[in-house]
Amino acid sequence: MIHEQAREILERLVGRVETVVVGKRDEIELAVVSMLYGGHILLEDVPGVGKTLLVRTLAACMGGSFGRIQFTSDLLPTDVTGVTVYQPQTGQFEFRPGPVHANFVLADEINRAAPRTQSALLEAMEERKVTVDGITRALPQPFLLLATQNPLEYEGTYRLPEAQLDRFLMRLSLGYPQPEQEIQMLSRMQEPVAEIKPVLLPEEIKLMQHKVRSVLVDERIKQYLVSVAQASRRHSQLSLGISPRGTLAWMGASQAMAYYRGRTYVIPDDVKAVAEAVLAHRVVLKTEAAFSGIREAKVVTDLLNRTEVPMFSRPQASGGSL
Incomplete structure (x- = not known):
């Protein structure tokens, strides 16, 4: 896919989502950038601001299979990953895949489930596979988890483990719309998500994700990323700084933003x-x-302001087109 085609498709994708989710272009663009890197997204906000709508619309615009998990306090790990069932007619065990076996998975209100169930997602998020009854099964590619959660002060919520938070590439917050945006939303005839035609196919997404990893990152940019991460580990207001996995994720998201x-x-x-x-x-x-x-x-803003930004002219890009 040549660069001009990719850029045009991505612009059309953002514009298509924006016709449903009004006034949140910056958040939509970040979500698309996360998709380009293959990173999972956590949407944290109060109920009713369009978190689930954004996830469903993104999934509809990107084609592929879609799975939804409604997290509740009694949800079991097998409700997420799947379960092996004995079939008396054949005398054999049959695996019934859970909703995580899809290209795009909506984990709705993820922090309403107990930590044991949340941890069932760790292998899927990190390795794109799940293990049930000792058998490991690969998940469809591309695989993206888009989770929503309510603020911790809301009743019936659990804190996500730090290990799981670290596996989300981005955490986004939509917030309430501006008055004019809310009026526009009330005046607009919203198209049902089920009727949205895909803008991208899974094969095209995989190709874009491959191209993103070839985007050039200058050594001085890498030094800047590491300097910020090192400073976070010494920051007087932090008990836990940016992990090496966080530095890698930051570089990958930067490559995806450059590609976008x-x-x-x-x-x-x-x-x-x-x-x-x-x-x-x-x-x-x-x-x-x-x-x-x-x-x-x-604190993140403070770290960025304290660290000297590298200055350099346009680098020579490596061969190949985006």
């Missing part, structure tokens, strides 16, 4: 554009900092 913006190389603006979404959920505030009202996003 039509370049074959990463610049500092790409790095900063994805920093908050990629890093804020990977750091843990010290207790006194959390009680004083400081947010993780503010």
Whole structure:
């Protein structure tokens, strides 16, 4: 797929989602960038602002198979991964796959399930496979998990383990719409998600994801990423800084942002554009900092402001087209 075609398709994808999810272009673009890298997305916000609608619309626009898991307090791990059932007619065991066996999986209200059930997703998120009764089965490719969660202060919620949070490439928040956007939403005849035609096919997504990994990252950009990560591990307001996996995820998201913006190389603006979404959920505030009202996003901004940004001219891109 040549670069002009890819850019046109991605623009059409964002525009298509925006016709359903009004006034959230920045968040839609970040979600598409996450998809380009093959990263999972966590949407955290109050109920009723369109988290589930955004996930369903993205999945509909990207084609492929779709699975939905409604997380509740009594959900079992086998309800996610699948279960082996004995068939008396044949005298054999038959595997019935769970909803995680799909290209795009909506984990709705993920933090309403107990940690034991949430941990059932760890293997799927990290290795794109699940193990049931000692047998490991690969998940369809591409595989993307798009999870929604309510704020922790809401009744019936559990805190996600840090190990699971670290496996989400981005954490996004939609927030309430502006008044004019809400009026536009009320005035618009919304197209049912079930009737949305795909803009991308799974094979095209896989090709784009492959091309993203060839986007050039200058050594000075890599040094900048590591400098920020190292500074986070010494920050006075953090008890847990950015992990090496977080640094890798940040670089990958920067490559995806550069690809989305039509370049074959990463610049500092790409790095900063994805920093908050990629890093804020990977750091843990010290207790006194959390009680004083400081947010993780503010600490990430502080880290970026304290670290010198590399300056360089346009690098020579490697061969091949996007």
